[in-house]
Amino acid sequence: MGSTNSTLSKIPNVEELMQETGFTPAHIVRLYDRFEALDKEKTGHLRPQDFGAINRLAMNPIGDRIIGAFFSPGQETVDFHSFVRILAHFRPADKKRPKDPSMPEPVNSRTSKLKYPPLVFSLISVAFQLYDQDKDGKISRAELLQVLRSMLEMQVTEEQLESIADRTIQEADLDKDDAISFEEFRKSLEKVNIDHKMSIRFLR
Amino acid sequence: MACRTCLWLLGTTFFTCTVRLVVEGTEVGATQGSQPEPGVVGSNHSQAGGGHGSSISGIQIVTFKWHHVEAPYLIALWILVAGVSKMVVELNHSLTSVIPESALLILIGWILGGIIYGADKMQTFTLTPTVFFFYLLPQVILDAGYFMPNKLFFSNMGAILVYAVIGTCWNAATVGLGLWGCWLGGAMGDIDIGLLQFLLFGSLIAAVDPVAVIAVFEEVHVNEVLFIMVFGESLLNDGVTVVLFNVFDAFVSLGGAEIDAVEIIKGIISFFVVAFGGSLVGIIFALLISLLTRCTKNIQIIEPGFIFILGYLSYLTAEMLSLSAILSIVFCGICCQKYINANMDERSVTTVRYVMKVFANGSETIIFVFLGISAIDPAVWVWNTGFILLTLLFIFVFRFIGVFLLTWILNKYRLVPLEFIDQVVMSYGGLRGAVAYGLVAMLDENKFKEKNLMVSTTLIVVYFTVMLQGITMKPLVTWLKVKRAAVTELTLAEKIQNRTFDHMLVAIEDISGQIGHNYMRDKWHNFEERWLCWFLMKPSARKSRDYIFNIFHQLNLKDAMSYVKEGERRGSLAFVRNETKADVDFNKKFRASFSEIMPDIMADNMGPDHVPLSSILQDIVPSVCLVMHEQDLTMRESEDFNAHHLLQQHLYRGRKQHRHRYSRSHLETNRDENEVQEIFQRTMRSRLESFKSAKMGVAPAKKIQTKHQKKDKPQKMPNGNSSDKSKNHPYGDKGTCSLLFTSLLHYMKWLTITTSPSSPIKGPPTSCGMHNNTVPLKGD
Numbered sequence: 001m002g003s004t005n006s007t008l009s010k011i012p013n014v015e016e017l018m019q020e021t022g023f024t025p026a027h028i029v030r031l032y033d034r035f036e037a038l039d040k041e042k043t044g045h046l047r048p049q050d051f052g053a054i055n056r057l058a059m060n061p062i063g064d065r066i067i068g069a070f071f072s073p074g075q076e077t078v079d080f081h082s083f084v085r086i087l088a089h090f091r092p093a094d095k096k097r098p099k100d101p102s103m104p105e106p107v108n109s110r111t112s113k114l115k116y117p118p119l120v121f122s123l124i125s126v127a128f129q130l131y132d133q134d135k136d137g138k139i140s141r142a143e144l145l146q147v148l149r150s151m152l153e154m155q156v157t158e159e160q161l162e163s164i165a166d167r168t169i170q171e172a173d174l175d176k177d178d179a180i181s182f183e184e185f186r187k188s189l190e191k192v193n194i195d196h197k198m199s200i201r202f203l204r
Numbered sequence: 205m206a207c208r209t210c211l212w213l214l215g216t217t218f219f220t221c222t223v224r225l226v227v228e229g230t231e232v233g234a235t236q237g238s239q240p241e242p243g244v245v246g247s248n249h250s251q252a253g254g255g256h257g258s259s260i261s262g263i264q265i266v267t268f269k270w271h272h273v274e275a276p277y278l279i280a281l282w283i284l285v286a287g288v289s290k291m292v293v294e295l296n297h298s299l300t301s302v303i304p305e306s307a308l309l310i311l312i313g314w315i316l317g318g319i320i321y322g323a324d325k326m327q328t329f330t331l332t333p334t335v336f337f338f339y340l341l342p343q344v345i346l347d348a349g350y351f352m353p354n355k356l357f358f359s360n361m362g363a364i365l366v367y368a369v370i371g372t373c374w375n376a377a378t379v380g381l382g383l384w385g386c387w388l389g390g391a392m393g394d395i396d397i398g399l400l401q402f403l404l405f406g407s408l409i410a411a412v413d414p415v416a417v418i419a420v421f422e423e424v425h426v427n428e429v430l431f432i433m434v435f436g437e438s439l440l441n442d443g444v445t446v447v448l449f450n451v452f453d454a455f456v457s458l459g460g461a462e463i464d465a466v467e468i469i470k471g472i473i474s475f476f477v478v479a480f481g482g483s484l485v486g487i488i489f490a491l492l493i494s495l496l497t498r499c500t501k502n503i504q505i506i507e508p509g510f511i512f513i514l515g516y517l518s519y520l521t522a523e524m525l526s527l528s529a530i531l532s533i534v535f536c537g538i539c540c541q542k543y544i545n546a547n548m549d550e551r552s553v554t555t556v557r558y559v560m561k562v563f564a565n566g567s568e569t570i571i572f573v574f575l576g577i578s579a580i581d582p583a584v585w586v587w588n589t590g591f592i593l594l595t596l597l598f599i600f601v602f603r604f605i606g607v608f609l610l611t612w613i614l615n616k617y618r619l620v621p622l623e624f625i626d627q628v629v630m631s632y633g634g635l636r637g638a639v640a641y642g643l644v645a646m647l648d649e650n651k652f653k654e655k656n657l658m659v660s661t662t663l664i665v666v667y668f669t670v671m672l673q674g675i676t677m678k679p680l681v682t683w684l685k686v687k688r689a690a691v692t693e694l695t696l697a698e699k700i701q702n703r704t705f706d707h708m709l710v711a712i713e714d715i716s717g718q719i720g721h722n723y724m725r726d727k728w729h730n731f732e733e734r735w736l737c738w739f740l741m742k743p744s745a746r747k748s749r750d751y752i753f754n755i756f757h758q759l760n761l762k763d764a765m766s767y768v769k770e771g772e773r774r775g776s777l778a779f780v781r782n783e784t785k786a787d788v789d790f791n792k793k794f795r796a797s798f799s800e801i802m803p804d805i806m807a808d809n810m811g812p813d814h815v816p817l818s819s820i821l822q823d824i825v826p827s828v829c830l831v832m833h834e835q836d837l838t839m840r841e842s843e844d845f846n847a848h849h850l851l852q853q854h855l856y857r858g859r860k861q862h863r864h865r866y867s868r869s870h871l872e873t874n875r876d877e878n879e880v881q882e883i884f885q886r887t888m889r890s891r892l893e894s895f896k897s898a899k900m901g902v903a904p905a906k907k908i909q910t911k912h913q914k915k916d917k918p919q920k921m922p923n924g925n926s927s928d929k930s931k932n933h934p935y936g937d938k939g940t941c942s943l944l945f946t947s948l949l950h951y952m953k954w955l956t957i958t959t960s961p962s963s964p965i966k967g968p969p970t971s972c973g974m975h976n977n978t979v980p981l982k983g984d
Contacts, residue, residue: 060707
């Protein structure tokens with residue numbers, strides 16, 4: 001990678017990006033190479049079908065949802081900055097990251113410049129977004145059913161599925177409104193060591 | 205049952221000994237010699253047996269012609285004994301999960317050796333270097349090469365080479381010099397040995413042994429990267445071992461005075477020649493095999509035979525040219541995998557794979573049994589406490605130091621660093637085995653006065669590593685792993701979240717790309733696609749190599765096309781009423797068109813640059829990942845129990861939990877493939893549904909699909925209801941639309957270009973495929 005500097009100079013606002021996300025220049029260059037490799041038609045933006053071209057994603061039960069997480073509602077394309085910002089969530093824990101995921105991250109300090117609401121950028125809210133497709137702030141029973149359906153094998157029947165969904169909501173739903181709000185979601189993940197799971201080592 | 209097999213085993217051995225005893229007893233002037241090979245002593249007994257009966261008058265109705273069949277009979281008998289030993293060992297599964305099979309086989313070897321020694325008063329059957337190196341080792345290594353996961357191997361090649369070359373040299377040097385130093389210090393008493401001999405001994409004891417490594421790692425499930433490191437190292441270090449052995453052997457013959465800079469430089473050059481020459485020989489033979497299988501369409505029944513013969517020839521050719529034979533046969537296996545699997549008929553491929561495993565397993569069993577038997581020979585044993593204990597200490601300690609040092613250096617350059625646990629397992633897993641014993645047995649007694657001491661030490665080292673380290677490996681790994689894993693009782697929600705996070709992690713890694721786009725790798729892929737595949741593969745095999753994704757994509761498009769055409773023909777309203785007509789039965793379509801196009805694309809050993817389903821199941825996370833069973837369910841109410849149980853059984857496993865792919869005794873596991881296939885179909889189906897609904901304003905089914913409801917049941921609705929659409933499209937309705945629509949456009953363009961249905965069909969170019977290969981559509 002001898003051309004780090006030349007690649008970096010191709011990216012606009014790269015200093016700001018690095019500061020916001022905490023990636024090193026080497027990371028940014030790698031991600032840029034990847035972005036360019038995905039962007040086959042060299043438009044500078046990624047569209048859903050560019051993601052769709054990644055074979056391995058088709059083998060992932062929630063692959064399509066993850067792709068959706070890159071595109072905020074109404075947006076049809078992702079540019080490099082948004083691409084990097086979203087990936088910044090999955091960096092391993094370091095001193096910069098707050099222990100409490102509901103506290104705003106450094107990224108959020110600039111939310112005024114971005115169109116996204118503050119919560120979106122924390123790791124748990126990315127996960128929440130995956131479930132909550134209609135963006136009403138709650139995971140309804142139907143949405144939970146959909147996710148469960150995609151993650152369980154075909155042999156599981158309708159009734160079994162519904163019973164699992166019912167019990168899950170029962171366990172997590174504290175205010176008994178038959179839906180899981182963001183707070184309840186967060187609480188249910190207290191025991192799961194997210195940071196340990198979510199650290200993608202190669203981004204170190 | 206157990207008693208019977210034990211009795212049978214003992215009986216067979218007794219039979220062997222007594223027969224020999226009787227026969228030898230009747231011969232005048234028994235010429236036993238030093239270490240007669242099992243069964244290959246026929247030289248002075250050959251056809252003499254026939255002569256005994258000729259001096260008698262009259263016809264002999266039945267004669268006992270032992271000498272006539274002695275050699276092959278003994279060989280066959282010993283193979284049988286080894287096989288029965290393996291059967292005895294595998295009788296008790298709880299035993300084999302604690303003590304690795306190799307250790308138990310050595311144990312049985314001791315027992316058998318004892319019996320033979322008791323019967324013959326000398327060890328008539330031992331593991332001789334000739335038999336070992338020519339008849340037992342090649343198939344083990346060929347098996348390793350043929351089943352090698354190429355992509356993993358080559359992507360970690362740098363690290364593997366560092367460990368194999370530098371690590372082995374380090375081990376050899378430190379052990380040799382350490383022992384020499386201790387000898388000078390007087391720790392070993394008075395033995396007739398010198399610096400060069402110590403170095404030679406160091407070089408042959410330093411090498412990690414492929415046979416032993418596989419045998420032990422079979423029981424301990426470690427992650428792929430770690431496994432390939434140790435395994436790759438054990439295979440590639442032969443280049444170094446051969447060179448060091450020959451060089452020091454030559455030095456000992458020359459005497460210390462003759463060694464100067466020239467000789468040392470020659471030694472270094474010989475390393476490169478041996479290593480690269482050996483690999484080259486292997487690659488040449490791989491080319492030969494691939495070319496041959498290209499032409500064997502009419503003799504499919506003996507196709508498998510060519511693989512074995514040519515593999516063996518590559519080994520012998522390298523040996524003949526004094527190059528590294530192991531490297532040769534390894535590279536032969538590695539390079540030819542992909543082409544022969546594509547060229548040969550499916551049944552031939554299965555045959556080759558199965559027979560390869562049979563030979564490898566059989567050889568391994570025989571090797572370990574004879575390693576045990578060879579020990580029961582007092583003529584060979586010389587005990588020197590200092591020498592033996594120091595050797596054990598040095599190889600253990602210096603291995604640890606070497607691995608940690610090298611890893612520290614390597615981690616600076618690796619994308620995915622090796623963790624502490626990995627390093628511990630790698631150091632601890634540096635087992636020595638039969639190769640070291642074979643080499644030491646080849647030493648010339650006249651040059652090496654202390655040969656027996658070295659043989660004894662080697663045997664003890666082998667037993668120590670294989671048995672002790674083998675037995676303690678699994679508990680060690682479990683202990684290390686348990687310290688990291690938090691085993692807690694999880695609620696349903698947590699279990700689901702856990703799995704969701706796993707999938708999410710895997711998806712993000714895929715999106716961001718684990719391996720950056722490498723100029724050299726891309727060049728190689730292009731070269732390989734254009735030239736090598738053209739040269740080495742049958743034309744029909746070439747056509748069917750395409751990605752599943754592409755093919756499936758074509759099927760997708762065809763259905764989408766027919767759907768659209770159908771709608772346009774009938775007018776949209778009529779079409780809405782009859783949606784089920786253009787419905788797609790994915791299972792049927794997938795299997796039918798698919799299975800005839802690519803019979804063995806599901807096979808595990810497709811080459812490095814293809815992405816068949818099963819090769820995607822790679823675990824890239826470099827932590828020691830034991831397949832630990834999920835927490836046992838505590839008994840709650842029955843509902844709860846059911847739900848947890850369902851989750852445990854039926855949640856799709858993320859890629860992290862798929863095991864490493866090389867195994868001595870098992871061919872592929874099927875579960876992973878079914879799972880991936882299912883997920884793939886569903887993703888494709890949901891994309892198609894979204895497209896359908898986006899295009900025609902038909903909202904997709906509200907009900908969740910289960911296995912029993914294959915058909916889609918979209919409810920009737922007016923056209924263009926946008927609020928419905930947004931609910932179910934993963935990435936926006938326009939996004940989904942454009943995803944399939946643009947491909948559809950290309951397809952339609954292609955349709956108009958092709959003038960007649962009988963023109964040679966090349967598939968439409970795809971904007972979504974991984975590369976723009978043209979694809980013939982069958983049955984179009």
